[in-house]
Amino acid sequence: MFRRSEQDRRPQVQIFVDGVAVAARQGDTVSAALLASGRDARRSTAVSGAPRLPYCMMGVCFDCLVTIDGVGNRQGCLVPVAEGMQVEIQKGRREIGR
Amino acid sequence: MSVAPKREDYDVVVIGAGPAGLAATATSAEAGLTTLLLDENIGPGGQVFRAISSTPVTDRNQLGADYWVGADLVQALRASNAEVIHRATVWSLDRNLDIAVSTGGASAFVKAKRVILATGALERPFPIPGWTLPGVMTAGAAQTMLKSSGLVPDGRTVIAGQGPLLWLLAAQILRLGGRIDRILDTTERRNYFAALPHAFAFLTSPYFTKGLVMMREVKAKVQVVSGVTELSASGEGQLASVSYVAGGKRETIPADLLLLHQGVVPNVNLAMAAGIEHRWDDLQLCWSPVLDAGGNSSVAGIAVAGDGAGIGGANAAVVRGRIAARAAVEALAPAAAAKLATMAALRSDLAKAERGRPFLDTLFRPASQFRIPSDDTIVCRCEEVTAKDVLDSVAIGATGPNQLKAYRRTGMGPCQGRLCGLTVTELMAQARGKTPQEIGYYRLRAPVKPITLAELAAVPKTEDDVKAVVRG
Numbered sequence: 001m002f003r004r005s006e007q008d009r010r011p012q013v014q015i016f017v018d019g020v021a022v023a024a025r026q027g028d029t030v031s032a033a034l035l036a037s038g039r040d041a042r043r044s045t046a047v048s049g050a051p052r053l054p055y056c057m058m059g060v061c062f063d064c065l066v067t068i069d070g071v072g073n074r075q076g077c078l079v080p081v082a083e084g085m086q087v088e089i090q091k092g093r094r095e096i097g098r
Numbered sequence: 099m100s101v102a103p104k105r106e107d108y109d110v111v112v113i114g115a116g117p118a119g120l121a122a123t124a125t126s127a128e129a130g131l132t133t134l135l136l137d138e139n140i141g142p143g144g145q146v147f148r149a150i151s152s153t154p155v156t157d158r159n160q161l162g163a164d165y166w167v168g169a170d171l172v173q174a175l176r177a178s179n180a181e182v183i184h185r186a187t188v189w190s191l192d193r194n195l196d197i198a199v200s201t202g203g204a205s206a207f208v209k210a211k212r213v214i215l216a217t218g219a220l221e222r223p224f225p226i227p228g229w230t231l232p233g234v235m236t237a238g239a240a241q242t243m244l245k246s247s248g249l250v251p252d253g254r255t256v257i258a259g260q261g262p263l264l265w266l267l268a269a270q271i272l273r274l275g276g277r278i279d280r281i282l283d284t285t286e287r288r289n290y291f292a293a294l295p296h297a298f299a300f301l302t303s304p305y306f307t308k309g310l311v312m313m314r315e316v317k318a319k320v321q322v323v324s325g326v327t328e329l330s331a332s333g334e335g336q337l338a339s340v341s342y343v344a345g346g347k348r349e350t351i352p353a354d355l356l357l358l359h360q361g362v363v364p365n366v367n368l369a370m371a372a373g374i375e376h377r378w379d380d381l382q383l384c385w386s387p388v389l390d391a392g393g394n395s396s397v398a399g400i401a402v403a404g405d406g407a408g409i410g411g412a413n414a415a416v417v418r419g420r421i422a423a424r425a426a427v428e429a430l431a432p433a434a435a436a437k438l439a440t441m442a443a444l445r446s447d448l449a450k451a452e453r454g455r456p457f458l459d460t461l462f463r464p465a466s467q468f469r470i471p472s473d474d475t476i477v478c479r480c481e482e483v484t485a486k487d488v489l490d491s492v493a494i495g496a497t498g499p500n501q502l503k504a505y506r507r508t509g510m511g512p513c514q515g516r517l518c519g520l521t522v523t524e525l526m527a528q529a530r531g532k533t534p535q536e537i538g539y540y541r542l543r544a545p546v547k548p549i550t551l552a553e554l555a556a557v558p559k560t561e562d563d564v565k566a567v568v569r570g
Contacts, residue, residue: 001233001355005248005274008154025247027152029140032247042232042335047482051335053232055479055517057239058145059138060220060365062480062512063230071203073512073548077242078185080140 002035015085017041030076030087031057031064046093065090102206103199104181108134110426111197111210113188113368116144117412118404119216120171121419126214127178129427129434134208135175136186136199138547140246142172144218144404145238146412149246160273161245162266164308164412171416190544191215191372195399200549205557212399212426215369216419219362219405222384222464223521224259225471227330229358230479233337237267237359250276253354256340258282258329261361261462262309268316280351281316282342283324284360286465296457303454328467331356360464364406367514370542373397378535381459382409383469384520385539391445392425393418401425409459413451420444470524477525478518480511485525492529499523499540512548515540 010025015033024033031054034041042051043065054064057077064076067088072095076087110126112119115137127133143150147168155161175182183201190198195210221236228234237257243249250271255278257268264281271278293300300306316322328343331353341350363384370376375396376385386408393401401422404415421444427435439447471477471485483506488496491505499515499522502508508522509515515522519540527537 001251001253002243002249003252003276005155005250007156008248010154025154027140027149027154028247032243032249035243036247036249045482047480050230050482051232052230054235055230055239056221056236057242058220060513060516065512071550078138078140 013081013083015081015087017087024081028081030079030081033081043090044092049092102201103134103208107209108132109430110212112214114216114218115142116218117415118419120175121416122214122403122423123180124174124178125420125423127180133180135180135182136188137184138187143168148242153245154248187547189547189549191368193373193397205553211430214422215402215406216404217365217368217406220365222361222363223517224358224360225475225477225521227475228332230476231331231333231337233354234331234356237264237357240357241267244270250274251355254279254352255355256280256353257357259359260285261359264359265312265316269312272319278320281320281322282326284326287325289461293457293461296460300454300457305454360468361462362409367542367546369402371544371546393422410452417448417451470528477521478508480513481507483508488525489529498537509540
């Protein structure tokens with residue numbers, strides 16, 4: 001869906017998506033890194049289980065919700081990637097305690 | 099990592115680091131007021147100057163001169179002694195000018211003598227059939243990724259809608275070597291006639307030449323279909339095709355990415371939650387705060403600047419930020435106001451920046467079928483409520499957006515009405531034969547962004563706070 005511009009010289013950062021290593025760039029948000037990775041990053045909604053991807057990328061639509069380092073329902077479009085970050089794609093509702 | 103505010107009290111707290119917030123903060127701090135700028139994003143710039151200090155797109159022609167103006171605003175901010183905190187989510191602001199802000203998973207509380215809200219705009223909801231499918235995004239979303247991560251559309255890409263941002267985005271994508279298969283222009287033909295009386299001001303504004311050059315640049319490379327009157331997206335769990343009607347003829351084209359845009363509207367959540375009076379704007383078709391000439395709202399001490407005060411664009415936002423900051427300086431340190439630009443000079447700058455706006459507002463007024471959906475089209479993305487669900491609720495007695503919550507939970511999901519509020523107001527107004535002003539909007543409350551219970555529980559409490567809620 002998206003590809004990186006050749007002029008992008010930012011250093012690489014490695015994150016893990018559902019345990020799999022994914023190369024991101026310093027300054028990417030989690031959502032941008034997921035969309036750039038080409039992986040299937042669709043979450044499924046809490047209400048009907050419908051698949052979704054980020055819609056607005058600016059913090060208002062909440063369709064980018066992911067679990068980051070064990071904390072659920074984070075807005076992936078507002079959180080910058082960090083080396084070793086653990087991202088989980090959310091399927092359905094969150095469980096209590098995370 | 100995020101840091102908490104250094105003080106508990108400030109003369110001025112500015113919320114939002116877009117054009118208005120950057121200008122307001124620098125002006126206030128230059129005048130010697132203790133000034134704190136709180137911003138939700140990773141770096142300064144807001145949406146229009148997003149990633150201005152960090153963008154990997156280094157060829158300046160690709161993002162355009164209007165973008166790089168933002169670098170001067172950031173430089174002025176850094177030269178001032180204002181305190182700036184990014185990744186700071188303000189979740190409460192009240193009439194006492196008490197502010198609750200979440201940074202790095204913990205909340206802090208600060209008090210201001212004056213607050214300048216510069217929370218900007220968001221894209222108007224574009225509720226067409228299939229707009230929740232993965233692969234359908236806003237044009238602004240694509241532009242955000244382009245500016246902050248140098249990402250460009252790669253698969254079969256369709257851009258649909260209307261407005262200046264649509265053409266700017268298309269030009270930027272093409273300059274960066276991205277792919278656009280087709281542009282579907284939904285501007286209503288009759289709008290061209292309606293906008294004519296405002297044409298002279300527009301023709302003599304800077305928008306005109308820039309807009310024309312950009313549209314030519316895009317039209318030379320991409321097939322543009324104008325007069326689109328119907329639009330829908332379809333696919334099984336992922337966008338597969340876009341269907342549209344133009345000139346009475348239906349066409350369906352395969353697509354991997356559909357970028358939607360029909361203008362921007364004020365981001366009202368924090369302002370409304372603070373109790374600021376808003377009115378329905380019949381031209382811009384959105385809620386705008388009621389403000390005086392200094393940007394002051396109905397709540398004493400809170401001003402609104404930038405597109406959150408009514409859509410005016412980046413240049414107007416900068417001037418409105420300076421006006422609101424000057425008004426704060428006049429109130430708190432009148433002697434220091436002498437070294438700032440005079441109010442008369444700022445007003446003249448604002449008139450210049452707003453020139454041509456009524457033309458754009460009239461020309462790009464979105465058609466009713468793209469604002470007020472029908473049947474199974476989703477209105478509330480979070481709670482997955484359709485237009486039919488809303489109309490069924492009206493039929494059995496729901497009178498406005500707040501009653502509708504009890505019937506359907508519209509606006510009660512994580513986005514707190516940001517993506518459905520305008521649609522719900524207009525849909526209910528139409529169904530009940532009332533004006534949007536009469537129908538009203540969701541009653542918004544803190545927290546205006548979700549925070550965890552753990553974060554709330556960790557907030558420092560006095561003995562009296564505990565006594566107020568604990569039995570015995």
